[in-house]
Structure formats: C-alpha cells, structure tokens
Amino acid sequence: MLTNVILLIILLVCTITDIRKRKIYNKVVFPSLAVAFAVGIISDGLSGFGASTVGFLVGFLLLLIPYIFGGMGAGDVKLMALIGALKGYEFVIESFIYTALIGGLLAVGVIIVRGGFKRSLGVGMPYGVAIAGGAVMALVMDVTFL
Template sequence: MVFNVILLIVLAICVITDLKSRLIYNKVIFPALLLSILLHIFFDGLSGLGFSLLGFLVGFSILLIPYFLGGMGAGDVKLLALIGAAKGPMFVLHTSIYMALIGGVLALFILIFSGGAFKRFKYYVYCLFVRKNGVYVPFALTKESMKKTYPYGVAIAGGAVISLIGKAWIL
C-alpha cells in the first residue's frame, strides 16, 4: 500500500511535468527511488533489496535501447526503472506491455491530429503509385518531422496505473 501511494504521487508529478515541459525531473525520481529501496529493505531485509534492485534493472533495461537510439528521453528510462524498484520485476513487465499499447495509441492520435497528416498521407499514396509505374520518388521526411516528440511519461504512467488497478485484466 505504501509503495502504491508513493508510485501514484510520483506518477502524477511526472505526468504534469512531462506534459508541461517534456521533462521528468531527477529531483522527483531519485528521492522516490531511494525511498522505495529503503522501504523494501526495511520491510523485507536483503530479499527486499534484491527484489527492488531486480525490478530496477528490468525497468531500466526495457527502455535502454530506445533511449540509445534517440527515441526516448532519459527521464522516461528512469521513471520505468523507479516503477520496477518500487513494485518489482513482474509488475514492471506488465506495465511495459500496457505502456507500449498506450504509447502506440497516443502516437497514432498525435500523427492523425497533428497538422499536415492528410497531406503526408496523400504524398505517400502518390509516391507508391508513381513507384509502381517505375518512377523513383524518395519519401520526404524533413528534419522537423523527425524531431516531433510527445510526452511518453503519460504512456508509462498509464501503463503503471492499469497494472495497479487491473491486475493484468487486459492480458
């Protein structure tokens, strides 16, 4: 129960800061991480420490490759690692599945409702039609379109909340 309260408070703060400034602050993550590890040690001793560290490593490793590829911020990686440290490895695995589903839906909505989505779609259909007739037209991906970001902390928090209240009711 204590870990759920800590997690919900941290998730609420991270969602707000991620929506406002596209940042998840270390001054929120690190104290909660330390508190989670210390509480696991207090309640369960060394086995609690192992449980918390294993959850941390699983959560950290899930988003590490997307971070190195430039598709994820470091705050998102640390937030998922915190979720693992607070609730354990199986919880963070369930969270990551829900997080991916929510993130995909969120990305789809942003793609559809951002400016120029219909224009890009029309361009790609045209390129495919022209390519079918033997003319090569490269896909036009501008640097601006590749720099679009969205607050993935919202998807992480949504996945954690679904895992908290659902007990894997979607899977």
Template sequence: MLINVFLIVVLAVCVVTDLRKRKIYNKVIFPSLLVALSLNIASAGFSGLGDALLGFAAGLALLLIPYILGGMGAGDVKLLGLIGALKGSGFVLETFIYTAVIGAMLAIIVIIMRGGFKKSLGVGMPYGVAIAGGAVLALLMDVELL
C-alpha cells in the same frame, strides 16, 4: 499499499512535469528511488532490497535500446526503472506492455491531430504519460488491489 500510494503520487508529479516542461526531473526520481529501496527493505529485509534492485535494472533495460537510438528520453528510462524498484520486475514488465499499447494509441492521436504520418515525423511525445498510464493500468489489474 503504501508503495502503491507513493507510486501514484510520483507518477502524478512526473506526468505534470512531462506535460508542462517535457522533462522528468532527477530531483523527483532519485529521492523516490531511495524511498523505494527503503520501503522494500522495511517490508521484506535484504531480499526486498534485491527485488527492488532487480526491478530497477529490469525497468532500465526495457527502455535502454530506445534511449540509445534517440527515441526515448533519459527521464522516461529512469521512471520505468523507478517503477521496477518500487514494485518489482514482474510488475515493471506488465507496466511496459501496457505502456507500449498506450504509447501507440497516443502516437495515433498525434498523427491524426497533425494531419498525417509525414507531418508527424520528428514530433515528440511526452512518453512519461504513457508510462504512468501503463503503471496505473497494471495497478488496476493487480489482483492484490481487488
């Protein structure tokens, strides 16, 4: 439960900074990663550390190609990695799927608001909002919370 509360707080901070400055700051991600590793070690010992590291790697891997192709910021990649470090590889995969759906919906809204697809080309979107939405939706769908 503590991990879920911490995740929500971090997501809220990242959404605010992504909306205001279009950045997800390392000074939020890196200390949060240390907290994630510590919480997982405290709850499950060294196997918790292994799960957290696997989740972190999975989160990074999921957005690595979009980042390399220039369609994603490094902060977005690290945020998904952090989510994996906090909640594990299965959760980060679920978050990724929900994020893709939310991101597509946000892209459609941007296209409509800009007056068409051609006018929307090259317009960026704060994808941290979609990632946070995906994580919150995954939390809400998580059986443990019910």
C-alpha cells in the same frame, strides 16, 4: 498498499512535469528511488533490497534500447526503472506492456492531429504520460491492489 500510494503520487508529479515542461526531473526520481529501496529493505530486509534491485534493472533495461536510438528521453528510462524498484520486476514488465499499448495510441493521436504520418515525423510526445498510464493500468489489473 503504501507502495501503490507512493507510486501514484510519483506518477502524478512526473506526468504533470512531462506534459508542462517535457521533463521528468531527477529531483523527483532520485529521492523516490531512495524511498523505493528503503521500502524494500524495511518490508523484506536483504531480499527486499534484492527485489528492488532486480526490478530497477529490468525497468531500466526495458527502455534502454529505445533511449540509445533517440526514441526516448533519459527521464523516461529512469521512471520505468523507478517503477521496477518500487513494485518489482513482474509489475514493471506488465507496466511496460500497457505503456507500449498506450504509447501506440498516443502516437496514432499525434498522427491524426498533425494531419498525417509525414507531418508528424520528428514530433515528440511526452512518453511519461504513457508510462504513467501503463503503470496505472497494471495497478488496476493487479488483484492485490484492492
């Protein structure tokens, strides 16, 4: 339950800054990563640290290719890695699937608002919103949330 509250606070802050400034700040992500690893260690010792590490790596790797090809910002990659460190690899994979669906819907919205595909080329969108939405959907769909 504590990890869910921590996650929701982080997602709220990152969503606000991504919408307003188009940035997910390191001053939010890095301390939150320290908290995620600390929670893992406190709750499960060395295996908790291992679970946080695996979750971090899976989250990081899920968005690394889009980042390399310029389709994603570094903050987005770090946020997904943070979600994995806090909630584990299975949760971050589920979040990623919901994120992709929400991101696709947001992209369609941008195309509609811009008046067509050609007019929307090169227009970015705050993908942290999709990441936050995907993580919230994963929380809602997770029976252990209740």
